[in-house]
Amino acid sequence: xxxxxxxxxxxxxxxxxxxxDYARETVFGDDPAGMAKHWESQGAARLHxxxxxxxxxxxxxxxxxxxxxxxxxxxPVELGGGMRTVQTARWALRIGLDRVIVGxxxxxxQIAEEMAAGLGERVAASIDARNGMVAVRGWLExxxxxxxxxxxxxxxxxxxxIVYTDISSDGMLRGPxxxxxxxxxxxxxxxxxxxxxxVTTVEDIQALKQAGVVGAIIGMALYTGKLTVQQALExxx
Numbered sequence: 001x002x003x004x005x006x007x008x009x010x011x012x013x014x015x016x017x018x019x020x021d022y023a024r025e026t027v028f029g030d031d032p033a034g035m036a037k038h039w040e041s042q043g044a045a046r047l048h049x050x051x052x053x054x055x056x057x058x059x060x061x062x063x064x065x066x067x068x069x070x071x072x073x074x075x076p077v078e079l080g081g082g083m084r085t086v087q088t089a090r091w092a093l094r095i096g097l098d099r100v101i102v103g104x105x106x107x108x109x110q111i112a113e114e115m116a117a118g119l120g121e122r123v124a125a126s127i128d129a130r131n132g133m134v135a136v137r138g139w140l141e142x143x144x145x146x147x148x149x150x151x152x153x154x155x156x157x158x159x160x161x162i163v164y165t166d167i168s169s170d171g172m173l174r175g176p177x178x179x180x181x182x183x184x185x186x187x188x189x190x191x192x193x194x195x196x197x198x199v200t201t202v203e204d205i206q207a208l209k210q211a212g213v214v215g216a217i218i219g220m221a222l223y224t225g226k227l228t229v230q231q232a233l234e235x236x237x
Contacts, residue, residue, distance in 0.1 A: 001208070001236040002046060002215035003229060004194070005039040005222055007032055007069065009062040009081075010052040016220050017052070028223045032065045033072035039222070040073045042229035046098075047077045048163075048196075048217045054082025055103065056137060060092060070096040080126050080163070086114045093122060101126045101163055104136040106154055107145065116158035124161035124194075125154045132180065135167055147180075148187040155188040162188055163217065165196040173200045173220055178207055185212040200226055202235035209236060 008015050010025065014035050018024040029035050036047055049069060053061035060066075060082040070077050080101030083089050089100045100119070103126040105111045115123045128135045129147035136143060151162050164184045166177035176198040185193050194215035195208050201221075208216050216236070221227040 001205070001213065002194075003044065003205070003232040003236050004046045004048045004215055004217045005042075005044050005229065006048045006050065006196075006217050006219035007035055007039075008050045008052055008219065009065050012062060012065050015052070016223060022052070022056070026223075033068040036069040036073045036077070039229060040075050043233055044229050045075055046215075047073065047075060048101075049077055049079045051079065051081030055080070056140065058082055058084050058104075058137075059088060063092065063095065066092075066097070067095045078124070085111065086118050089115060089119060089123060093119075098122070099124055099161075103128060106150065107134070107136065107143070109153075109157075112154060112159075113157050116154075120158075121160065123159070124163055125151075125159045126163040126165065127151055127154075127184075128165040128167055129180070130167045148183060151184060151188045151191070155191040159191060161192050161194060163194045163196055165217075166198065168197075173224070173226060174198055175200055175204050176208060176216075178211055181208060181213055182211045199232075202227070202231055205232055205235040 014029040016026050051060050051062045076098030078099045083100050083102045084105040099122045106125045127147050130142050134143045134145040192214040195213040196217040199216050199218045
């Protein structure tokens with residue numbers, strides 16, 4: 001199972017939000033590239049960057065910081081936040097990203113199909129859920145669409161990786177929503193599920209591995225020192 005440190009960007013800085021609330025922000029540094037190098041030096045084999053401003057505004061706002069991250073490390077970097085069109089996704093990929101993550105735009109069948117057809121393995125889908133229902137626009141809006149239903153639809157049109165975030169767990173250091181993760185894995189047997197939200201202990205990672213996810217995106221636990229990359233890697237073996 002892959003261990004993926006998260007780098008959330010807002011105003012060019014590394015931050016973390018509690019449950020996606022923009023008013024509950026903690027700044028962990030103003031050098032995203034330096035943070036990326038730190039996680040790489042600790043053994044991370046992939047980084048997950050999120051443009052929080054882009055997720056809210058509908059187009060990337062922190063590409064300079066992302067470009068600096070890509071230049072600073074040798075490991076693959078993926079980016080989500082503001083990927084609403086194929087053109088935007090291609091533009092972002094040109095800076096050297098391994099893949100882009102489409103979230104809000106995945107609800108638009110035409111755009112979702114265009115991205116899957118045009119980008120293949122270089123695009124993954126992000127499904128963020130609050131009480132099992134899909135949330136969009138940087139988690140500012142909750143829809144009436146079930147997360148598992150959207151996942152099945154996206155898998156049917158070619159998405160092979162689903163990043164699933166349980167918003168109620170995100171940033172809270174209380175553990176992941178294991179029942180929701182198991183349900184998602186069962187819903188899309190033809191796709192790989194990456195878990196995000198709440199991962200805090202080695203036991204969380206072991207439980208996620210048993211649940212069948214292929215990766216865990218970890219943020220707050222790493223930034224606060226409750227978990228190290230090395231501990232996470234050992235638990236994922």
